Amino acid sequence: MRAASALAGWLVARRAPAAADSEKINAFWPAVDTRSMLDRVMQMAEGMMFRCAIDGEWTMHLVSDGCLELTGYTPAELVGNRAVSYEDITHAEDRQAVRETILAAVAEGVRYRVSYRIRCRDGVEKWVLERGCRICDERGQWVLEGFVEDISERVHSRDALAEAEARYRSIFEHSTEGIFQTTADGRYLSANPALAAIYGYESAAELIGDLQNIGAQLYVDPQRREAFKRIMAESGAVHGFEAQIRRRDGSVIWISENARSVLGPDGEFLYYEGAVQDITANKQYQEQLEHQASHDLLTGLPNRNLLNDRLQQAISHAERNGYFAVVAFIDLDNFKYINDSLGHLVGDELLVEIARRLQFCLRSTDTVARYGGDEFVLVLNNHYAVGSIVHVLDRVLTEIQRPVLAAGQELFVTCSIGLSLYPSDGGDAQSLIKNADAAMYLAKSRGRNNYQFFTHRLNTLATERVTFEGSLRRALEREELHVYFQPKIGKDRRPLGFEALIRWNSAEHGWVPPDKFIGIAEETGLIEPITEFVLNTACLQAVTWSRAGYGDLNMAVNLSARSLQQTDVTALVAKVLSQTGLDPQRLEIEITESMIIGNVDRSLATLHKLKALGVRLAVDDFGTGYSSLSYLQRFPVDILKIDRSFVRDLDVVACDSHIAKLVVLLGHSLGLIVVAEGVETESQYEYLEALGCDEYQGFLFARPLAPGDIETQILRLPAVTV
Ligand code: C2E
Ligand code: MG
Ligand code: MG
Numbered sequence: 001m002r003a004a005s006a007l008a009g010w011l012v013a014r015r016a017p018a019a020a021d022s023e024k025i026n027a028f029w030p031a032v033d034t035r036s037m038l039d040r041v042m043q044m045a046e047g048m049m050f051r052c053a054i055d056g057e058w059t060m061h062l063v064s065d066g067c068l069e070l071t072g073y074t075p076a077e078l079v080g081n082r083a084v085s086y087e088d089i090t091h092a093e094d095r096q097a098v099r100e101t102i103l104a105a106v107a108e109g110v111r112y113r114v115s116y117r118i119r120c121r122d123g124v125e126k127w128v129l130e131r132g133c134r135i136c137d138e139r140g141q142w143v144l145e146g147f148v149e150d151i152s153e154r155v156h157s158r159d160a161l162a163e164a165e166a167r168y169r170s171i172f173e174h175s176t177e178g179i180f181q182t183t184a185d186g187r188y189l190s191a192n193p194a195l196a197a198i199y200g201y202e203s204a205a206e207l208i209g210d211l212q213n214i215g216a217q218l219y220v221d222p223q224r225r226e227a228f229k230r231i232m233a234e235s236g237a238v239h240g241f242e243a244q245i246r247r248r249d250g251s252v253i254w255i256s257e258n259a260r261s262v263l264g265p266d267g268e269f270l271y272y273e274g275a276v277q278d279i280t281a282n283k284q285y286q287e288q289l290e291h292q293a294s295h296d297l298l299t300g301l302p303n304r305n306l307l308n309d310r311l312q313q314a315i316s317h318a319e320r321n322g323y324f325a326v327v328a329f330i331d332l333d334n335f336k337y338i339n340d341s342l343g344h345l346v347g348d349e350l351l352v353e354i355a356r357r358l359q360f361c362l363r364s365t366d367t368v369a370r371y372g373g374d375e376f377v378l379v380l381n382n383h384y385a386v387g388s389i390v391h392v393l394d395r396v397l398t399e400i401q402r403p404v405l406a407a408g409q410e411l412f413v414t415c416s417i418g419l420s421l422y423p424s425d426g427g428d429a430q431s432l433i434k435n436a437d438a439a440m441y442l443a444k445s446r447g448r449n450n451y452q453f454f455t456h457r458l459n460t461l462a463t464e465r466v467t468f469e470g471s472l473r474r475a476l477e478r479e480e481l482h483v484y485f486q487p488k489i490g491k492d493r494r495p496l497g498f499e500a501l502i503r504w505n506s507a508e509h510g511w512v513p514p515d516k517f518i519g520i521a522e523e524t525g526l527i528e529p530i531t532e533f534v535l536n537t538a539c540l541q542a543v544t545w546s547r548a549g550y551g552d553l554n555m556a557v558n559l560s561a562r563s564l565q566q567t568d569v570t571a572l573v574a575k576v577l578s579q580t581g582l583d584p585q586r587l588e589i590e591i592t593e594s595m596i597i598g599n600v601d602r603s604l605a606t607l608h609k610l611k612a613l614g615v616r617l618a619v620d621d622f623g624t625g626y627s628s629l630s631y632l633q634r635f636p637v638d639i640l641k642i643d644r645s646f647v648r649d650l651d652v653v654a655c656d657s658h659i660a661k662l663v664v665l666l667g668h669s670l671g672l673i674v675v676a677e678g679v680e681t682e683s684q685y686e687y688l689e690a691l692g693c694d695e696y697q698g699f700l701f702a703r704p705l706a707p708g709d710i711e712t713q714i715l716r717l718p719a720v721t722v
Helices: 002-015 019-028 034-044 066-071 096-106 151-175 193-198 204-210 224-236 280-294 304-321 335-342 344-361 386-401 428-445 455-473 514-524 526-545 561-565 569-580 593-597 602-612 629-634 643-651 661-670 682-691 706-716
Strands: 048-053 059-061 113-119 125-136 142-150 180-184 188-191 235-248 252-263 269-279 322-332 365-370 373-383 404-406 410-413 414-423 451-453 481-489 495-506 511-514 554-558 587-592 616-622 640-644 673-677 695-697
Touching: 002 587, 019 096, 019 481, 034 304, 048 066, 059 365, 059 386, 066 142, 096 706, 113 252, 113 682, 125 151, 151 193, 188 204, 193 204, 193 554, 204 335, 204 554, 224 235, 224 511, 224 561, 252 280, 280 304, 280 335, 304 322, 304 365, 304 373, 304 414, 304 428, 322 386, 322 428, 322 682, 335 344, 335 569, 344 365, 344 373, 365 410, 373 386, 410 602, 414 428, 428 451, 428 514, 455 495, 481 526, 495 514, 495 526, 495 616, 495 706, 511 514, 514 561, 526 554, 526 569, 561 569, 569 587, 569 602, 593 616, 602 616, 640 643, 640 661, 643 682, 661 673
Parallel strands: 414 451, 495 554, 554 587, 587 616, 616 640, 640 673, 673 695
Antiparallel strands: 048 059, 048 142, 113 125, 125 142, 180 188, 180 269, 235 252, 252 269, 322 373, 322 414, 365 373, 404 410, 481 495, 481 695, 495 511
């Protein structure tokens, strides 16, 4: 108790108010028993008040009741080191430091503060803070008086805080995202190394020092910074805010930002903070994807999707300005043969070149799109007269028909173009394309390598074509196809042979001339069974007539372009010859020039193979196609048939300028047999005879006839002279 009173005295002394104050207080509460009050405080205090000797054990003279809670030992156990000394309770690792701190303060006569660990009775470690000072006790000896409190919780939370801080630092320093704090007027308060790297700076400090006006220095479009601030003001945060940024070296990148406004306790704006990602690669990838979605991979031209957009634009443009919007549907005429015979790589090469040429023909405001396989669509803007459209189309036709060098060879293609005009031929993109497509078919049926404008009648034609195709498909099985024969006459007007010409007597369409269905049969592939049918029928007929005693007559059969380029026509001819037993010398295969030019090398090879079978080859309709002397020299042909248009001209054009004359001369100079077809009048015949033509064919002698009629009208005539 003595010790407790002494401690109370020390506390009173420590807290003694100024003399004037204490007088006032004493005047107010004269009866306060400070001693018992201090005893209560000692009992209640969370922590341990103590007085101890300055010795090796810190031998306690007195401790408050808090000793038990703090250390797990009762005051009785600790005082006088009865069970344990305070030196023992002090953590072994901290003892030395604690002693040094206290002794230093004792030596100087000042108060001390020291925190350290103690080990409690139950083995638990606690952090404590001890505050104290030396005093001279009642016996005149230096002792310590002080207070020890448990600060474990504080220490732990401080450690946790430090740890969290270090963790945050590490994230900030090592994040791959750029992290920042900026002011509203566009300066950096802080930035991490990743942000510096994204913006092209060596360090964050350099970035913070250099950028004083983010909007002007960083943003490619300073308006984006304004937009950022506006969104911030409205909603307090941005998510995935994208902008283009100019890096320190001037290169431009795309970034995406997540940021928020940081507000003070009173809701006042303090700064922005957030994170930045470089999304340039993503953007490029995205752009690439968008490009792929709207462009054709092979040619790089816009695809159907983009075509639709462009066409919509052209329509609204035309509507506003009163111009035409023109859709030109282009289909290559002999692409399929090239693709099938030379392979897709060569086909691709050809398409890329055609795409390039089409682009070259157009203005930058026009569009050329790849619509599918060998189909292209042009959208022409700002045309106010049909004349200017025609000008573009002529250029396209000329450009396309120039030879293309692919895989080391010259390829020739032409194209057929169908046109529709807004507003007259359709009010929307789909109907304009549909009608241009219909017009393209008209161009095909009119001999290809030309363009046709859409007329409303074409719609009906297009529908008719579908039923027509269906009928043609059934024609063979319904036995509607027949082979007629037209005599070919020699110098003495005697028939030397016949040309086999197909006839179609359709249940739905009546007699259909070959010109009307051969093209469609080629497009649909029906030409193959048809060719086989004609070849077989004609050869069989020649053998039959020969066996009937009408002599060895020649038989000419027309071969379509598709057969020559695609099917193994040599195998077919060989098969038919062997099945029918016709002497190959008697068979003449008629081809047109346009068949040869699609794929020159392949055609040449096929012709040589046919020649090897022993058959003869004739160039039909000579003078209407590419009429090239070099082809005639290179190809193994035997017969030249002057096109009937030149024979017709004989009646109207002055004799000297007749092309027929030149063709006869040319043919003979190459050692070829020259045949004139379409001879209708005696005067034509006389003139051709004078030129030295070898054979004649025409209505003057006979029309194409059914086999029965040939027998009665031609072969069974007494003098076999027509
Ligand atoms: P082409 O091979 O030039 O056949 C000659 C065409 O001229 C025939 O027309 C014939 O009827 C016609 N013609 C003959 N003499 C005269 C005449 O004096 N005046 C007039 N104006 N015309 C005459 P056709 O039979 O209508 O055949 C047309 C074309 O169809 C043929 O022209 C040929 O290229 C093709 N063709 C006919 N049959 C076949 C066939 O079986 N297969 C293939 N691939 N094409 C065929
Ligand atoms: Mg012919
Ligand atoms: Mg002909």
